[in-house]
Amino acid sequence: MLAVRVLRANTLLRSGILAAAHIHEGHVSKPEAPPAPLYFDHRSFPLPEGTFQTELGAEQTALKQKERGSWKQLSNQEKVALYRIKFKKSYAEMNKPSHEWKTVLGGIFFFFGCTGLIIWWQRIYVYPPQPHTLSEEWKAMQAQRMLDMRIGPIQGFSSKWDYEKNEWKK
Numbered sequence: 684m685l686a687v688r689v690l691r692a693n694t695l696l697r698s699g700i701l702a703a704a705h706i707h708e709g710h711v712s713k714p715e716a717p718p719a720p721l722y723f724d725h726r727s728f729p730l731p732e733g734t735f736q737t738e739l740g741a742e743q744t745a746l747k748q749k750e751r752g753s754w755k756q757l758s759n760q761e762k763v764a765l766y767r768i769k770f771k772k773s774y775a776e777m778n779k780p781s782h783e784w785k786t787v788l789g790g791i792f793f794f795f796g797c798t799g800l801i802i803w804w805q806r807i808y809v810y811p812p813q814p815h816t817l818s819e820e821w822k823a824m825q826a827q828r829m830l831d832m833r834i835g836p837i838q839g840f841s842s843k844w845d846y847e848k849n850e851w852k853k
Contacts, residue, residue, distance in 0.1 A: 724772045735771045743768055 720732035739747065743764070749757065750765055757765075766773070815821055826840075833841045845852050 722771075724770070724777055726774075726777050729774050729777070731770075734769050736768050739768065 719737065722731050722733040722735055724731070736743070746761060746764055747768070749761070754762070816825075829840050830844050835841050843852050844850075
């Protein structure tokens with residue numbers, strides 16, 4: 684029964700009776716033409732859907748007419764020109780290495796340089812001066828104080844100091 688209803692609706696659609704019932708305010712929408720296929724060169728897709736040149740000049744049109752004949756009559760230059768109408772690059776040109784890596788590497792080094800300059804500026808103008816406890820003299824005095832207090836005599840700091848010879852154990 685459902686199939687019969689679908690068949691009746693399809694028949695009414697084709698005859699225009701049902702379409703007239705769906706017209707809003709007297710406007711009829713017309714289907715648009717499908718867009719032209721996009722062209723792009725890529726190694727993964729060596730044969731694109733569309734052609735590279737869609738609008739041909741007079742010389743190219745004459746060459747396309749000549750293409751319909753025998754290909755033995757075409758010269759190599761004409762064959763290459765026909766190929767260039769259809770494709771922008773050959774497969775060998777697509778596989779040719781680009782020098783884009785140089786640009787990428789240059790950009791990376793540029794940003795490393797900018798980051799270094801920012802860090803340098805922050806060390807000079809933003810961060811406070813280092814505390815006196817990080818100076819070499821203070822570290823030496825602190826180590827001597829730890830040795831005098833005999834901190835960690837079994838496995839720690841003092842265990843590596845020879846108190847009789849006043850030097851580090853070897």
